[in-house]
Amino acid sequence: MTTPLLELRSVSKRYPVYDGMVLRRQVGAVQAVDNVSMTLMRGETLAIVGETGCGKSTTARLAMRLIEATAGQVFFEGQDITRCTRAEMNPLRKSMQIVFQDPYASLNPRMTVGEILSEPLNVHRVGDAVSRKRRVEELLRLVDLAPYHAERYPHQFSGGQRQRVGxxxxxxxxxxxxxxxxxxxxLDVSIQAQIVNLLxxxxxxxDFSYLFISHGLAVVRHIADRVGVMYLGQLVEIGSKQDIYRNPRHPYTQALLAAAPDPNPAARHNVAPVAGDIPSAINPPSGCRFHTRCPMAQDRCKAETPTLREMSTGHQAACHFAEDTPVYEAARHTQHPTPGLLMRQAIYASRRAAA
Structure with missing residues (x-):
């Protein structure tokens, strides 16, 4: 059996909440990530989607050990990195990198692009000055920038160009x-498709792997091989791109798809977008955390926490009534999301928001 490149086993992250200025005492904890397990194979793209505050970015940082897990294990190429010392982690850092959301805030404004791209080479002592300069020029060409851009500063680039630098x-x-x-x-909607196609x-x-965090379901469908859906710190459904978009079994996944912008204003589907506000991560609901917003919720959902169950090969959903979930009908999701479609979806969304 092939060893996954990355594996999370029952990973959790809790941030303590304190009360008092002098005599501080812990009064609770924010359950940012709760018992999440997933795998990522070599050359694969796994996308994680969900509402703001569901724990997507925290899960990504736990996977890289940028933050420490409260519980659980993270394996990279079969090695448990949660037990690694700092000296043992340093060589592994070369094999795991991150592209941040804000391309301006993630670049040092006091450094030229050449210095920014040389920094990881300097830190890990890769090559000499001449080879590093050649590597910087090669990297710029890979992302469709010119070698002379190495002399410029981040503020001299557009948002899309800065993300290319990242x-x-x-x-x-x-x-x-x-x-x-x-x-x-x-990024501007006209640039998003270019960056996705570049990735x-x-x-x-x-042939590297992506752990791709996003709100944009159209973008995710264009780039992902598998999709995981998170809600309030928990993984509620995971499967292939085809499983998630054509046959979602969790009511929350269906609601997310129904809420995605459509370039055709006349489009109709049989699932209403999710209503209400996401509960507090300090005091999440008992049982299924989605039951306070779920149209299918029953007494069992309030008392018993569902576990991820196999719906089909590689397709799992954490819902007591996943087999009874109505078939999601939305012809728009069967259309292949070309870059033009991605752009039309984004433009339609921005127009609808402005109306």
């Missing part, structure tokens, strides 16, 4: 895993 920096050490934390959400082309060329 992608180039992530490629500098030839990683095996790149975490993309909402890499296109801060796909680079993956095809270098």
């Amino acid at each position: 992608i180039a920096r992530a490629l500098a050490l030839s990683p095996k895993l790149i975490v993309c934390d909402e890499p296109v959400s801060a 796909k082309d680079l993956q095809h060329r270098f």
Whole structure:
């Protein structure tokens, strides 16, 4: 059996909440991530979607051990990195990199692009000055920028160009895993498709894996091989792209798909978008955390926490009544999401928001 590149086993993250200024005492904890398990294979793209505050970005940072897990284990190439010392982690850092959401905030404004791209090479002592300069020029060409851009500062670039610099920096050490934390959400709609296509082309060329965090379901369908859906810190459904978009079994997944913008205003589907506000992560609901907003909720949902169950090969859902969930009908999701469709969806969404 092939060993996954990345594996999370029952990973949780809780942030303590304190009361008092002098005599501080813990009064609760924010359950940012709760008992999440997933795998990522070599050359695969696993996307994680969900509402703001559901724990997507925290899960990504736990996977890279940028933050420490409260419980559970994270394996990278079969090695439990939650037990690694700092000295043992340093060599592994070369194999796992991240592209941040805000391409301006993630770049040092006092450094030129050449210095930014050279920094990981300097830190990990890769090559000499001459080879590093050649590597910087190579990285710029890979992301469709010119070698002379190395002399410029981040503020001299557009948002899309800055994100290309961020992608180039992530490629500098030839990683095996790149975490993309909402890499296109801060960009103009006309640039998003270009960046997504660039990410796909680079993956095809270098065969690394993506852990892709996003709100944009159209973007996720264009780039992902598998999709995991999170709600209030828990993984509620995971499966192949075809399973999630054509046959979602969790009511929350169906509601997310129904809420996605459609370039055709006349489009109709049989599931209403999710209503109400997401509960507090400090005091989440008992049982199924989605039961306070779920149209299918019953007494069992309030008392018993559902576990991920196999719906079909590789398709799991955490719902007591997943087999009884109405078939999701939305012809729009059967259309292949070309870059033009992605752009039309985004433009329609922005127009609807402005109306």
